[in-house]
Amino acid sequence: MKRVRLTNSNASEVIQQARKILNEGGLIVYPTETSYGLGVDATNQNALLKLLTYKTFRGSKPVSIAVNDIQMAKKYVHLNEMAENIYKNYLPGPITVISKSLGILKPPVVSKQGTTGVRIPDNKFVLKLIKEFGRPITATSANVSYRSHPYSIDQLLKDLPQKSERLVDLYIDAGQLPKNMPSTILDTTLNTPTILREGKIMFEDAILQSTLLEEKSTNTPLETLQFGEFFTKEYLRDIQGGVVVALSGELGAGKTQFSKGIGKGLGSKDIVTSPTYTIINEYRYGDNILAHVDTWRIMDEDDFHRSGILQHLEKKEIVVIEWADKFYNEIENLCRERNIPMYKILFEYISLERRKITIYGTN
Amino acid sequence: MVLTKELLKLKPLILGIDTSCDDTSVALLRGREVISSELSSQTELHSEFGGVVPNLAKRLHEENIQEVYNRALKDNPGMINNVDFIAVTYGPGLAIDLEVGLKFAKELSLRHSIPFVPINHMEGHMYSSLLLNSKGNGLVNDQQLINSFPALALLISGKHTEIIYIKEIGKYKKLGQTLDDAAGEAFDKVGRLLNLGYPGGPVLSEFAKRGKRGVITFTTPMLQSNSLDFSYSGIKTAALYKANELREKGVLEREWIYDFCRGFVDAIIDSVVVKLKKAIEENSDVKSVFVGGGVFNNEDLLRTVGRLTKSYDLNYYYPEIEYRSDNAAMIAIAGYVNVLQKKYLSKKEDIEKIDRDPRLSL
Numbered sequence: 001m002k003r004v005r006l007t008n009s010n011a012s013e014v015i016q017q018a019r020k021i022l023n024e025g026g027l028i029v030y031p032t033e034t035s036y037g038l039g040v041d042a043t044n045q046n047a048l049l050k051l052l053t054y055k056t057f058r059g060s061k062p063v064s065i066a067v068n069d070i071q072m073a074k075k076y077v078h079l080n081e082m083a084e085n086i087y088k089n090y091l092p093g094p095i096t097v098i099s100k101s102l103g104i105l106k107p108p109v110v111s112k113q114g115t116t117g118v119r120i121p122d123n124k125f126v127l128k129l130i131k132e133f134g135r136p137i138t139a140t141s142a143n144v145s146y147r148s149h150p151y152s153i154d155q156l157l158k159d160l161p162q163k164s165e166r167l168v169d170l171y172i173d174a175g176q177l178p179k180n181m182p183s184t185i186l187d188t189t190l191n192t193p194t195i196l197r198e199g200k201i202m203f204e205d206a207i208l209q210s211t212l213l214e215e216k217s218t219n220t221p222l223e224t225l226q227f228g229e230f231f232t233k234e235y236l237r238d239i240q241g242g243v244v245v246a247l248s249g250e251l252g253a254g255k256t257q258f259s260k261g262i263g264k265g266l267g268s269k270d271i272v273t274s275p276t277y278t279i280i281n282e283y284r285y286g287d288n289i290l291a292h293v294d295t296w297r298i299m300d301e302d303d304f305h306r307s308g309i310l311q312h313l314e315k316k317e318i319v320v321i322e323w324a325d326k327f328y329n330e331i332e333n334l335c336r337e338r339n340i341p342m343y344k345i346l347f348e349y350i351s352l353e354r355r356k357i358t359i360y361g362t363n
Numbered sequence: 364m365v366l367t368k369e370l371l372k373l374k375p376l377i378l379g380i381d382t383s384c385d386d387t388s389v390a391l392l393r394g395r396e397v398i399s400s401e402l403s404s405q406t407e408l409h410s411e412f413g414g415v416v417p418n419l420a421k422r423l424h425e426e427n428i429q430e431v432y433n434r435a436l437k438d439n440p441g442m443i444n445n446v447d448f449i450a451v452t453y454g455p456g457l458a459i460d461l462e463v464g465l466k467f468a469k470e471l472s473l474r475h476s477i478p479f480v481p482i483n484h485m486e487g488h489m490y491s492s493l494l495l496n497s498k499g500n501g502l503v504n505d506q507q508l509i510n511s512f513p514a515l516a517l518l519i520s521g522k523h524t525e526i527i528y529i530k531e532i533g534k535y536k537k538l539g540q541t542l543d544d545a546a547g548e549a550f551d552k553v554g555r556l557l558n559l560g561y562p563g564g565p566v567l568s569e570f571a572k573r574g575k576r577g578v579i580t581f582t583t584p585m586l587q588s589n590s591l592d593f594s595y596s597g598i599k600t601a602a603l604y605k606a607n608e609l610r611e612k613g614v615l616e617r618e619w620i621y622d623f624c625r626g627f628v629d630a631i632i633d634s635v636v637v638k639l640k641k642a643i644e645e646n647s648d649v650k651s652v653f654v655g656g657g658v659f660n661n662e663d664l665l666r667t668v669g670r671l672t673k674s675y676d677l678n679y680y681y682p683e684i685e686y687r688s689d690n691a692a693m694i695a696i697a698g699y700v701n702v703l704q705k706k707y708l709s710k711k712e713d714i715e716k717i718d719r720d721p722r723l724s725l
Contacts, residue, residue, distance in 0.1 A: 082560030089558075089616040094573075184569040188560055221596070251552050252600035256543050270722065274544045274596075276552075277384075277522035279457050282721050308459035352604050 003153065003171040006031070006125065014172060015129050022133050026169035027051060029142045029156065030129070032121040034094050034180050035149040036156055037066070039137040042109050048138070052108060054164045056144050063108045064096050064117035064183075066139035068130040073118050076104055076136060083188040092120040092127065094180060096139070098187040109138065115189050125174070141182065151177045203248055203325035206332065207344055210360035218355050224254040227357055228261020235343065235359075236265070242316035242340050246324030246331060249347025254355045255322045258345065259292055262320055266290055275322070279307050289315070294322040304330055313338060364533055364704050366512075371505045375447035375702055378435070378471075379695025380428075382464030383456030383484045384522075387427040388691035389435035391446075395495045395699060400685065400692040401434040403427040424463035432467070435691075443475055448707055450480040450698025452487070454723025455522075461719035472714055478707045479714045480698040485523060485725050486535075487693035488655030489516045492680035494696050503680055511651040511678055515642055517668065519635065520656035520689070521547035521564075524593045526642050527725055529653070533704045535725045538642055539591025546631055547658045549595035553602045553627060557620065567624045568661045574625025579605065581630035583637060591638050591645075595631070602627060632664050636671055643675050651678035657688040 004014055018028050018039075025047040028039045038054065040047035042065040051063065067073045070087045077099035079087065086097050101116040110116050119139045121127065130137060141149050142156055144164055150156035153173045157165065214231065218224045236243060245262065247255045256274045263272040268285035275281040275294040283290045291312040298304050304327045312319050313334055324331055324344070335342045344360040374394030381388045387403040403423070436442045451468035453461060472479040493508065495501035503511070515538075516527040524547075525540040544552070547564060554563015559570075581601055585594050602623075609619050643649060652672045659665050665681060672679040686693055701707060708714050 082558065085558040085560075090620070093617065181572065184566075184573070186560070186566055186569075190561060250603075251556055252596060252603055256596060260543075271540065271542060273541060274548060276548050277520075277545065278455070278721070280721070282458070284722075306459065308457060311459070352600065 002169060003173055006172050006174045011125055011128070015125070015132055018129055018170060018172065019133050021169045022137060025050070027054065027167055029153065029168055029171045030126055031172060031174035031177055032123050032126055032139070034182050035151055035177060036142040036153065037121070038140050038142040039066070042105060042136040042138050045106060048108060050167055051138055051140070054144070054167045055140070056161065056164065061108075062111040062117065064119055064139045065105070065109050065136040066119045066121055066126065066130060067136045068127045069120065072130070072136060077101055077116050077118055080188055086186060086188070087120075092122040094122065094183040095119070096183045096185045098185065098189055100189055113189070117185065119183060149182060151179055199328040200325045202332075203328040203344070206328065207346065207360050210344060210362065212358065213361050214359040216357050217350065218254070218357060219353055221254065221257045224257040224355060224357065225261040225264070228258035229265040230261075231359060232262045232265025236262070236318060239318065240316070242313060243318050244313070244331060244335055244340055244342040245318070245320045246328070246342055246344045247320065247322050247347065248325040248345070250349060253347035253349055254357065255347055258347070258357065259320050259322070263290060266318070280309070280312070289317050291317050291319045293319060295326045296323045298327070301327070301330060310334065313340060365531060366509045366703065368505060368509065370703055371508070373703065375699070376445055377448045377450055377695045377698045377702070378446045379691040379693070379698055380449070380451040380464045380468050381484065381487070381689060381691040381694045382424040382428065382460050383452040383454070384460070384689040386689060387424045387431050388689065389428070389432045390691035390695050391435050392692065392695040392699060395493055395501070395696060396497055396499055397494055397692050398497060399435045399437060400690055401431050402690065403431050424460055428463060428467050443471065446475070446477055448478050448480050448698055448702050450482050450695050450701070452484045452694050453481040453717055454720035455484060456721060458719055458721045461721065465717065465719055469714055469717070473711060478709045479717070480701050480707045481717045482694050482697045482701070483723050483725060484694070485518055485525070486697040486700070488518045488520065489527065489529070489653055490696045490700055491655040491682035491686040491693035492653055494682065494686055494692055507678065511680070513646070513649050514651040514653055515639070515646065515649050516653040516655070517635070517639055518654070518656045519546050519658040521545055521551065523656065524595070526591050526638060528646055528649075532700050533706070537725055539593065539638060541593040541595060543594050543596040544599065546593065546595055546635070547656070549599055549631065550658070552599050556603050557606060557623070564658065564660065567628060568663070570621050570624035571628040571663070574621035574623070576625055576629060578622035579619065579626040581605070581626050583630050583633040585634055586637060591642050593634060593638060598627070598630060628661065628663060632667050635664065636667060639668065639671060643677070649677065651680060653680045655682055655687065655693070659687050660684065
């Protein structure tokens with residue numbers, strides 16, 4: 001068994017030794033800021049096979065990789081906006097970031113869904129090792145499956161089956177590691193509902209060409225609600241053939257409060273809540289339905305058309321849409337084709353409490 | 364109705380179907396025992412990664428439902444002939460989503476002459492803690508269940524935040540609910556404004572574990588209100604301002620983010636505790652608290668509510684992790700509870716009459 005005690009003076013020698021082993025498809029046990037990790041060349045399939053044998057039974061569980069910086073990560077995975085933010089702000093650190101794999105890596109360092117988990121360990125020795133090695137290494141905990149995370153080589157060896165132990169070419173012993181919790185896994189591939197910028201620009205253009213009807217500063221959520229009620233009584237009361245009320249504004253700017261005012265203004269007894277999750281809430285007033293739509297979680301145009309908005313428009317209902325700027329083009333087309341009027345309402349933050357709400361009419 | 368030991372000896376085979384949310388799900392239950400529980404997104408729950416439930420799957424129920432159904436029947440289509448009841452969600456949810464499950468369930472029910480049980484999705488969350496594993500083991504045994512009522516249900520998910528008084532099974536009264544955003548939604552939106560992506564729930568919960576308590580704090584939502592209602596739009600704005608303030612000061616995000624998440628999560632938990640406590644004190648006859656919904660994936664919330672119920676000497680019933688987020692096993696267990704009350708339909712014309720109800724409430 002090769003076990004080397006890592007000291008301040010021998011780091012470069014240990015790195016050379018580890019590099020050689022990794023290059024030859026060998027297996028190392030190395031320290032990280034969370035626990036001892038198991039490293040092989042993440043681009044070498046034979047080495048990965050060896051790692052799986054070491055781990056004993058794993059099912060189809062994928063294995064994460066460690067890189068030394070964002071540049072190396074970008075060679076192997078696609079970093080979206082969320083991932084870029086996390087790399088920039090939180091790495092190196094105890095976080096594993098899951099991204100779409102670019103197709104260079106193969107299972108088990110790629111999941112069934114085609115994603116790879118990437119870490120930048122907060123450990124100078126490991127970062128230097130990976131930098132000099134020039135390729136990612138695996139970043140799985142050195143325990144065999146179903147055993148606890150090892151914080152010292154002695155503890156690891158106690159639990160390790162002989163079959164696994166024989167596969168290790170080098171144990172890099174940095175003594176007892178602090179018992180930090182395992183890295184937090186952040187999946188950045190789940191869709192991030194961002195505002196489609198194109199839609200936002202179109203919405204802003206449309207506003208420039210529309211008549212300004214009302215403008216008001218509100219100081220409390222209640223005032224925002226009351227302004228919604230005022231708008232309803234002033235503009236929606238006599239509508240017969242359906243209407244779209246398109247709302248645009250940042251998180252917490254008052255869109256749902258204003259919608260509550262619309263419900264109240266129409267005389268609905270139902271509690272108006274955020275439709276973010278349901279996509280469309282329906283409220284009754286008299287024999288009619290008020291449709292309250294939220295596009296925040298709608299992924300694309302297909303999903304938008306699938307949501308059932310069209311059915312509400314065809315029934316000539318009042319349709320209030322939060323985050324309308326995201327799909328402004330679609331909304332405008334639907335209105336134009338059916339000759340349905342649209343009000344555009346802009347919500348802006350002035351301060352923590354104050355909002356500016358501007359109502360525009362049809363172009 | 365009042366439960367008895369005799370009644371609970373009934374172990375019908377129940378098929379549950381849910382298309383009220385992003386995922387298509389189908390499950391099979393024998394009495395309270397889960398035989399299968401399948402989702403359209405085949406998540407690897409216990410894997411190193413790839414295990415986060417995609418809250419934002421494309422809604423493709425029509426494309427998915429046959430395949431998920433086949434899996435739930437373990438690819439043995441003949442099994443449907445042994446099914447005694449079909450339970451399906453008819454609300455609340457997006458109309459167009461509900462229609463898919465309802466249509467599928469009606470067709471099955473009519474074609475195979477199987478009685479039909481229309482289910483309120485929230486009644487599913489309410490009883491999700493009663494599910495047993497395939498060996499018949501679980502948190503609540505029959506005798507405990509019989510002695511559990513009256514009870515309170517605390518249901519917290521991306522869509523809902525509500526407290527229900529359960530006089531006995533089938534008799535409910537909503538005591539409070541969110542007036543704007545659900546708690547789960549607040550997690551996701553704050554996750555978004557911190558640039559931590561979507562869904563925010565898992566990230567914020569994880570980051571909170573690394574944070575120190577009391578360093579960054581938020582006012583507990585609805586602390587001053589006398590009602591049992593919830594509100595999470597204010598804390599969203601407060602979080603936005605706090606984050607901007609810290610950024611403007613030029614403090615590195617990694618220096619404050621963990622404490623920020625700790626403070627946010629604590630305020631949410633506190634808001635829940637305050638209302639639950641009030642509900643317990645106003646309803647001194649309750650013997651148990653049933654919780655359900657995806658936000659209970661936050662372990663701090665699960666444990667804190669547990670401690671509270673213990674201090675009042677109440678039973679605490681919470682679902683296993685796989686039944687906290689939306690799933691069809693909980694629809695089947697609600698189906699079971701309805702079957703015990705003989706609330707099911709057998710006549711063709713009655714079944715056909717059932718329509719989706721997007722705004723259904725308990």
